[in-house]
Amino acid sequence: MKSVLNQKLLRELLAIKGQVMAITLVMAAGIAIFVIMFGVLDSLKLTRDTYYDRYQFADVFASLKRAPEAVNDRINEISGVSVSQTRVVFDVTLQMETLLEPITGKIISLPDKSSALLNKLYLRKGRMLFPNEENAVLANESFVKAHQLSLGDSLTIIINGFRRTVHIVGVVLSPEYVYSIAPGALMPDSQHFGVFWMSHHSLEAAVNMKGAFNDVSIKLERKVKPDDVLIQVDSILKPYGGLISFTKEDQISNFFVSNELKQLQSLGSLAPIIFLSVSAFLLNIVMSRQIATQREQIGMLKAIGYSNSEVSFHYLKMVLVITTLGAMIGLSLGAWMGKGMIQMYTQFFHFPILNYNFSIKVMVLSVFLCVFSAVLGTLFAVNKAAKLPPAEAMRPESPAVFKKSLLERIGIYQYLSFTSRIVLRQIERRPIKALMSSIGVAFALGILIFSFFMEDSMDYLMYVQYSMTQREDVDISFARSIPSKSLEEIKVIPGVLMVEPIRRVPVYFKHGHLKKRGSITGLIADPKLKRVIDKDLHAVTISSHGIVLNKTLANILKLKVGDIVEVEVLEEKRQTLNIPVSAITQEFIGLGAFMNIYKLNTILDSAPKITGASLLIDPYYSAQFYKKLKAIPAIISVNITSVMRKLFEDIMADNILKMVATNIMFACFISFGIIYNTARITISERSRELASLRVLGLTRAEVAYILFGELTLITLFSLPIGILLGYGMSVGMVQSMNSELYRLPVYLKNSTYGYSVLIILLSAMISFYVVWRQVDSIDLVSAQKGVE
C-alpha cells in the first residue's frame, strides 16, 4: 500500500550500502559464531547420547583382581540392576616394527555364547568374532588408522607376559572408547595406544582366568540412583580384590568427552554470547544514529499527515531489511563453517557417525537477539524524533549550546588552533554520544584481545607444563607396583642419564561429606624431573610431612593447609589414613596429590615399591634404549614427553588455533564495521557544517582534521577501555572453562595487546580513507541552500 515509502526505503538503503554492508557484517559475525558453536555442541551431545543409548553404554563399572563367574549372579540380584555383564580386561603391550617406542593397549573379552549385552561394538570394517575364535581380534578404528593396518594384518601382543600373535578380523568402535586414551595420559594418542577385543574363551585361556572375571559392567534400571548399587557392588567384590566401583561419569572416555563438551560449552557459548551481544549493542547504536539523521524527514512525514506508527513502521522495515540480510549471511556462514568445525571433532571423538546439526532453536535465538536489539535502537530513535512537534523536527536542530572546552578553560587556549577547538567542543557537547562510540570501538578491541587470549594462555600452559613441571624425557609405568630396587635395572639401560622413582596409589579422598576419587603420587623430596611447582613457578619440596594438593582438588574437598584429609587406599591393605595438608599448589592440569615416596611407603606399611619412573635419556642412545624398554614386560605405559608435546601442539595448531582464527576474523569484521559506521554517521550528521567550513575557505585537509580529529579522539579513548574489557572477558572465560582436567592460566602477552590495538588502528585508517573520499564529494552549493 505504502509503495512510495517503500520506494524511499529502497533508494535510501542503496545510498548507504556501505554502511548496510558493515552493519550486516557485524551482525552476521555475531550470528555465525553463535550458530557454529552451539550447532557443534548440540551435534556432539546428540550424537553421544544416541550412541550411548543404542550401544548400551553401561552405567556402573568395577574392576577387581579375580572372582568366579558365580559372583555375577549376586550382582544381578542387587535391586536396581537391570543387566550385569562380566568380562576379562588386561593391559597389554605391543611391538610394532614401525615404531621405536613400545605401544600399550588393553585387551577385552567378548562373550562367545551370545552377543555382548553392554558396551556393544560398532563394526566399521570386516566381521565380528566367531564363537571361541582363536588368535583373532577386533581392533579399535583409531589405532588401525594410525598404523595404516588392514584386515588380516597380524600383531604381536604381550598379554600377561606372554607373546601372542593375533590377526585383525574386524575394525570396531566402542562407546567405552569414544575418547581413546591411555591410562595416565592427558591426550588421545592413537599411535601409542590401542584397544582390542578377543573371544572370551580364547582370552581367559591366555591369561589363566578360566571361569573367572576381573571386570564388570552394569546397566541400571531406569531412574535408579546408582549410590546404593555402588555400595552393594563394592561389598560383594571386596573379598575378590575389588577396586571401588564407579559410575559412567568417572569412566575415563566418558569423563573426557563430558569435560570436552563442558569446555566447548564454555568456550562455545561464552565467545558467541560475547560476539552476539557486542554486535547487538553495535546494531542498536548504529541504527539509532542512522535514524537520528532522518529527523527532519520524520517531521515532514508527520506534518503532511503520517501517524507516528506509520512513520515507525517505515523505519522498522529498514531495520528488518538490514537484519534479514545479516541473519541470512550469518546463518549460512555459520552452517557452512559449523560443518568444517565438526570435522575437527571426529579426530578426537570416535563416533560411528558425527553429523553437524543445525538447530532451529539456536538459529531463532541468535536472529531474535540481533533483530530485537536493532529494533529497540530504531524505535528509540524514531520515537525521539516523532515525539517532537513536527514543526520543530523539521527545523534543523537549533545551534547546540557550546561552551569552551575543558582544555581551553584550564588555559591551554592559546595553544589550540580553532579547528582543534571545534573538535574538542564537539566532543564535550555530546559526551554521551562520544562515549557510546568509544564503547563500541572498545568492545571491538575487547573481543580481539579475547580472541588472541586463548593462544597466549595455551602457550603459557605448555611452557609451565613442559619446561617447569614435566622435565623428564620418558615416563614409564608398570602393570603393578614392583620393588624399588628394580630401579637399579632401569638405571643401567644404555642411554639413561637420570632416574627418579614414582609410586602412584589409587585412593578415595574424603573430607567431611565431600569425597573424590583420585590418586596420590609419591615423589622424592626434591625431584629434578617431575616437579611440583607453586604459582610463582618455584619448585615445591615434597617434605616427609603431610600431603601436597593442588588447588582444584583442595577446592573440591574444601581443604586448606593444616586440615586433615581422610584417605582410603584402594589397594593392598586398603588402610584408611588421616594425613595433614602441608601445601597447596597451583597446577593447571589434573587433580594432583603428592607425598614423599619414602613416607608413602612407610604409611602404606609396605616394602619400598614403585609403580613407575621418570627418566632422562641421552637421545644418542634412544634406539638401544627403546629396544631394551620393549623387552620389559612389566611396563604398561610409556609416555614420551616430546611425543606428548608434539601431540599437544598439533591439536593446538589444528583445532584451537583454527577456532581462534575464526574468532579473530569475526572480531576484525566487527571492529571495522563499528569504526566505519561511526565515521560514516559522523559525516552525515555534520555534512552541512563541514560544507560551510569549506565554503568559508578551509582546505580539505583542515575539514578532514575536524572530522577525523573527533574520530581519532574517540578511538584513542576507547583503547584503554577495550584493553580492560578484553582482560575481563578472558578472566570470565578462564573461570567458566575451569575443569578437573585442566585450568587455563590468565596470561596475556604484550604482543596480543599490540596486535589488537594495531588492528583497531588499521580499521580506523581504512574507514577514514573511505570517508575521506566522501568529504571530497560534499556538495558545497546545495549544502548552503537549505535543509534538503
Place this chain on the structure above:
Amino acid sequence: MLGPSGSGKSTFLNIIGGLDQPTSGEIFFKGKNLADFTNHELTYYRREHIGFVFQSYNLVPSLTALENVALVTEISPNPIDPFEALKIVGLEDRANHFPSQMSGGEQQRVAIARALAKRPEVLLCDEPTGALDSETGIIVLEALLKVNKEFGTTTVIITHNAAIAELAHRVIHFADGMIQQIHINKTQKTPQEIDW
C-alpha cells in the same frame, strides 16, 4: 500574515495547522476545538484537511517529484491524481526528476502540488517564496493563486514581504505575539503586478 521575525506568525500557523499545541486558548475547526485534540486526532486532522508548504520545501530527496506527491495521495481519502497535481503547478514534464535535479522554484512547486493533491480545505504556507528570487517567486505565487481559485482552498501565507500581501483578500498584521490589525483588500493585485 505579515509581521517581523519573532512576532508569532509561524507559531500561529503551526497551531492552526495542528503541528503544535497551544499552551492556552482555543482554536476551532468546523466546530471542534483543536486544543483538545489528541496526537492521533491531530494526525488525522492534518491528513484530511490541511496542506502544508514550507519555506525549505522539505521534499524527500530519495523520491522523484511524482513520488513526493504520491507520498500524500496514498494516505488521503479523496486525492487528485499526483500527475494532475503536478500539471496544476506546471511541472508535468519534471515528474520523474529528483529534488536534487530541480531548481528551488520547481522544488517549491512540487511541494505545492504535494499539498494540494489531497484537496485540503486549508493550505498553510510558511514563507513559500522566502528562499526564492522574484521571478521564481512569481511562478510559485501564481500556482498558489490558481489552487485558491480553482479549488476554493482557504490559503494562509506567511510572508515578510509586504508587497505579497497585496495579493491577499485579507491581511493580518502580527507584532509581539499579537494581531495588530486586520486589513481587507478590496481589489487584489496579480503576482505580475506586485513590486518586489
